[in-house]
Amino acid sequence: MKSIQDVRATNAETFNTKTRSHLYTQWQRFTASDHSSFRIGIWGTTGAGKTTFLAMLYDALLLRPGWTVAADGKARGFITGHLRNIRTKGRFPAPTEVTAETDIFRYILQEEGSQGADGAYNQITLDFVDAPGEFYERPHQADRRVSGKMDILDYLSSCDGIIFLLDPDRVDESLGDEDDDYRTMLLDLMLEFQERGIKSGVSDDLRLEQYMAFCATKSDKNTYWTQREAPQNLLENVMGDTMYRMLGSNFCKPNRYSFFAVSAIGRYQDPETGEWVENVSYNGQAPAPRRSRAQEPVVSTTNIGPAYEPGAPEAAAVAEETETPAPPRSPNASWAPVSGNGGSRPDYAPEVSIVRKSAITPFNVLEPLDWLIESMRRDPPRILK
Structure with a gap:
């Protein structure tokens, strides 16, 4: 019987072989029509919640x-399908599986009132590859390319900014023998960026041009909630000193x-106790309430609109709602994609569910x-694209 490490390695290799040419074609389509807008990419390992x-x-x-904001056709299908599962059914997406063709999806942000004399608007593009986390974890394995075909390193290197999603649960004690920690993966990636920057000749500076936002996901969990106002400390623990x-x-x-603590689901305020409670159930276990003082939201203004400060989630009365039950889990269930031996897998992660949708x-x-x-607007990076 194959180990989880064997399955992951096989999945990554299968993904690389089947999708490299398709990925390159997609990238050519985007860059051919691109203009002066900034490009932002996403990096996330298995289990980070990308x-x-x-x-x-x-x-x-x-x-x-x-x-x-707008999305291309394929990104729209990605969005609507996952939002239906999350908001309507209280289910999390299943781990991304290996497919024959993996696309680059695009979100486009257009600033209102920014149209110039040439008719163009200020736009920001967010490009991401819908790939298994293992694909990001082993970029050099992905680099076994056919001449002229792109890989994940080409994708990341061409981005002006990158959002890194790091799973704080991915600590040394949870890693298998074949798994790399964040220190190893990030060091390898930074060295690769540095080498490519030198070869490009765009700048004589050995330091990297890209802007990088390092985000600790799952910050709604009790373990990390108290550290949300000092995300640099949390991420120092996650990636290593x-x-x-x-x-x-x-x-x-x-x-x-820069460093951020993020949560895609957040917490809710119990209307009876005023406590801020986790909104995610793991393995059918309802989160235990943890007392925290209710606060009124503090609103600030950012360059893409008003935002709530990390220390003060929005207070809102929550109607009584039946908890979303976690589906029963088979003793042999795994988060790993199904191998080529057959078998079906749900389109959601059965181990976790949302308590109050x-x-x-x-x-x-x-x-x-x-x-x-x-x-990036204040000091644009010089990236070879």
Whole structure:
């Protein structure tokens, strides 16, 4: 019987072989029609919640005043399908599985009232690859390319800014023998960016041009909720002290990287006790209430609209709602994609569910994007595309 590490390695290799040419074709289509807009990419490992984050990010962008957001046809299908599962059924997306063709999806943000004399608007593009987390974890395995075909490193290297989604649950004790920790993966990626920057000749500076927003996901969990106001400390623990220090000492330019604590689902305020409670159930276990003082929301203004400060979630009365039950789990169930031996898999993750669908309140999902936009406008990076 194959181990989980064997399955992951097989999945990654299958993905690389089947999708590289298709991915390159998609990228050519986008870059051929691209203009002076900034491009933002996404990086996320297995279990970091990349799919959920991207769906809820679009949902939040639709409500932002001053900006119009649109998605291409394939991205629209991605959004509507996952939002239906999350908001209507209280279910999380299943881990992304290997498919014969994997696409680059695009969100486009257009600033209202920004039309210039040439008729063009100020636009920001958010490009992401709907790929299994293992694909991001082993970029050099993905680099076994056919000449002229792109890979995940080409995709990330061409982005002006990158949102890194890091799973704080991915600690040394949880890793298998074949799994890399964040220090190893990020160091490998930064060295690759550095080497490509030198070869491109765009700049003589050895430090990286890209803006990077490092985000700790799942910050709604009790374990991390108390650290949400100091995300740099949380992420230092997640990526390791040495990697954290190397970002500033060797790789990133000053003010071109920042840290965020995010949650795609957020917490809800119990109407009876006033406590802020986790809204996610793991393995059918309802989250235990944890006392925290209710606060009125503090509203600030960011460059893509008003936003709530991390220390003060929006207070709102929550109607009584039946908890979403977690579907029964088979003793042999796994988060790993189904192998080629057959068998079916649900389109949701059976181990986790949303307790109160009506109380979903994403936390800080817009802040990393807002920081990237504001920073890139102030000091645009020089990226070879």
